[in-house]
Amino acid sequence: MDSEFLTSLRKDRQGSGSEAQLPLVGLSPGSRVVLRICDRRTVHRSLHFRGKGKQPIICPESECPVCDRGKRPVSCDYVNVYDCQEERVKVLYVCGTLRQQLGKCVEQYGQPTEYDIMITRSKMRGHNQYNVEKAETNAPLPSDLSLYPLEQRLKPATREELEALFDDSDLPL
Numbered sequence: 001m002d003s004e005f006l007t008s009l010r011k012d013r014q015g016s017g018s019e020a021q022l023p024l025v026g027l028s029p030g031s032r033v034v035l036r037i038c039d040r041r042t043v044h045r046s047l048h049f050r051g052k053g054k055q056p057i058i059c060p061e062s063e064c065p066v067c068d069r070g071k072r073p074v075s076c077d078y079v080n081v082y083d084c085q086e087e088r089v090k091v092l093y094v095c096g097t098l099r100q101q102l103g104k105c106v107e108q109y110g111q112p113t114e115y116d117i118m119i120t121r122s123k124m125r126g127h128n129q130y131n132v133e134k135a136e137t138n139a140p141l142p143s144d145l146s147l148y149p150l151e152q153r154l155k156p157a158t159r160e161e162l163e164a165l166f167d168d169s170d171l172p173l
Ligand SMILES: [Zn+2]
Pocket: 048, 059, 060, 061, 064, 065, 066, 067, 068, 073
């Protein structure tokens, strides 16, 4: 078990940004991906979700008009991963049940940069379920991977942006 990874995965640190340019791992219901986690630590952000499409917006944590209206942000972690099927680096965002499942996998098998993981998404009674297992494959990663500088790239939204993005219909009274 790698306590540093778990700590960074669970840490409820204050954070915030725009993830628009990052190639996020997309998991539709019923799909499965095989990934290798590339970072030894995750980057934490708090997110607000906008509209029916649930577009994630990174909360600035202070002077946030959405938080000020009583809407609590969702704690989330970002990590560089290598998509073993597409053979490219992407960014996985981890929250909710996926975070719990990944945490269990790390407790059982240790530092997740050392083995491939398989994530399966399913839907149960309208809720997303994620299952994380150690994969059978374990090919060495290419040595020349260039990772995304997540700390710099995940910028919090400004107060002006948040006020423009979230109208009254997105906010509880
Ligand atoms: Zn906020």
